[in-house]
Amino acid sequence: MANNLLQGKRGVISGALDENSIAWKVAERCVAQGATIVLTNAPVAMRMGEINNLAEKINAQIIPADATDMADLENLFGKSVEILGGPLDFVLHSIGMSLNVRKKKDYTDLNYEWMQKSFDISAISFHRMMQTLYKMDAMNDWGSILGLTYIAAQRTFPDYSEMAESKALLESFARSFGYHWALKKQVRVNTISQSPTKTTAGSGVKGFGEFYDYADKMSPLGNASADACADYCVAMFSDYTRMVTMQNLYHDGGFSSMGMNPAVLGL
Ligand SMILES: NC(=O)c1ccc[n+]([C@@H]2O[C@H](COP(=O)([O-])OP(=O)(O)OC[C@H]3O[C@@H](n4cnc5c(N)ncnc54)[C@H](O)[C@@H]3O)[C@@H](O)[C@H]2O)c1
Numbered sequence: 001m002a003n004n005l006l007q008g009k010r011g012v013i014s015g016a017l018d019e020n021s022i023a024w025k026v027a028e029r030c031v032a033q034g035a036t037i038v039l040t041n042a043p044v045a046m047r048m049g050e051i052n053n054l055a056e057k058i059n060a061q062i063i064p065a066d067a068t069d070m071a072d073l074e075n076l077f078g079k080s081v082e083i084l085g086g087p088l089d090f091v092l093h094s095i096g097m098s099l100n101v102r103k104k105k106d107y108t109d110l111n112y113e114w115m116q117k118s119f120d121i122s123a124i125s126f127h128r129m130m131q132t133l134y135k136m137d138a139m140n141d142w143g144s145i146l147g148l149t150y151i152a153a154q155r156t157f158p159d160y161s162e163m164a165e166s167k168a169l170l171e172s173f174a175r176s177f178g179y180h181w182a183l184k185k186q187v188r189v190n191t192i193s194q195s196p197t198k199t200t201a202g203s204g205v206k207g208f209g210e211f212y213d214y215a216d217k218m219s220p221l222g223n224a225s226a227d228a229c230a231d232y233c234v235a236m237f238s239d240y241t242r243m244v245t246m247q248n249l250y251h252d253g254g255f256s257s258m259g260m261n262p263a264v265l266g267l
Contacts (some may be wrong), residue, residue, distance in 0.1 A: 005238040007034035010084035010140075012076070014040045014067065014129075015094030015148075018050045020199045023094035023147060025230035031058040031088045031110040033234050035090075038080040058186050067095050067125035073132040081139075087140040090237035093129055093147040093170075096122045104206075107161045115162050122166035123173065130177045134184065143187040144237045147174055148229075149195050149248065151240045151256055171248045178246035188245035192232060195223035195252045219253030219265045 007158055011030055015023035016039055030037055039055055043064040055062050078260075081087055099114035116199050127148050133139050135157035152160040153167035171191045178189035196202055196212045205211070214221045232251050250256040 002032050004034040006030055009035045009089035010086060011035050011037045011090040011092070011237065012040060012080050012088055013092045013094070016041060016050065016051055016054055017045050017200055018114070020226070020228045021094070022194065022197060022199060022229050023092060024054055025226045026092055026094070026233045027058060027060065028232050029230040030237065031051065032059070036084055038063055038083055040076050042066050061177060063141045064142055068120045070128060070132065073128055074136065077132055077136055077138045087138055088133070088143060089140050090144045091129065091133065092233060093126045095125055096163065096166070098122065098161060098166065101139065101161050101204060103165060107158065107196040110162060118162050119166055119169060121168035123164065124198055126170050127173045127177065130173070130181070130189070134180065139185055139187050142242055143185065144241070145181065145187060145189045146168050146233055146236055147191045149191040149193045151252065166217055174248070188242065190236060190247045190249055191243060192236070193248055193250045193252060193256070194229050194230065195219065195255060197226050197229070202264070214264065215255055218258050218261045220258070221253035222260070224253050226252050
């Protein structure tokens with residue numbers, strides 16, 4: 001399905017950790033559609049080394065950046081503009097991590113220092129990225145900025161813990177900064193609310209396997225895959241979605257509109 005939808009466009013894609021990562025698929029799809037991109041991830045993620053295989057495969061450079069560090073972000077976007085030869089047409093924020101979830105803390109017994117770190121990594125980093133790009137004037141007119149989110153921002157999924165609040169914050173940043181970006185450069189800012197997906201971040205949530213199967217049954221189209229999410233990201237980076245901004249867009253096979261699905265009850 002290579003239609004050159006992103007021919008001539010330049011982008012930065014964060015969050016490709018291994019080949020299961022949603023960002024990994026997005027990077028592959030964007031390049032297949034004609035874009036040139038820079039990959040980025042936290043310096044610690046570099047140690048796993050898998051991102052190098054992706055970079056080689058799609059002929060992209062990697063610039064390590066901790067998304068909670070302003071100097072790293074300035075370096076990331078400054079160098080990306082240099083390497084790609086001009087301002088950016090699209091940026092993907094595909095970053096999430098909860099310390100309390102990782103350390104298996106109960107929602108009724110959360111550590112607040114860890115919570116703040118989780119918010120910084122998973123949500124405030126989105127604002128940090130947008131503010132850095134804004135101050136550096138590093139986006140092109142009619143560019144597109146995307147973040148990935150989950151429906152726990154709207155509904156309660158107990159094991160998702162403080163990530164629910166992280167996602168609520170992330171989605172709010174898309175709306176609030178979307179206004180400023182629209183005025184400055186007609187840049188659109190949206191979040192895509194994705195189905196449960198078998199990745200490192202996803203599988204870190206307790207009971208993920210059961211929950212994945214439940215969501216799959218509840219959604220009339222089934223769970224949306226990482227590949228399908230990548231296709232949607234391409235659409236959102238393409239010129240066919242220029243007037244879509246400040247939205248939280250469900251990409252979930254219909255899950256968010258379901259009340260009850262007989263398939264779940266085995267009827
Ligand atoms: N997997 C799911 O079920 C699911 C569902 C909906 C939304 N999402 C969201 O999709 C996004 C991508 O996650 P994924 O599922 O592909 O998992 P993933 O584990 O492959 O990706 C998460 C990425 O965040 C990066 N990261 C962590 N801390 C960082 C930091 N300080 N600076 C820069 N990068 C950092 C990790 O290195 C990793 O590459 C996340 O925002 C996640 O919440 C995932």
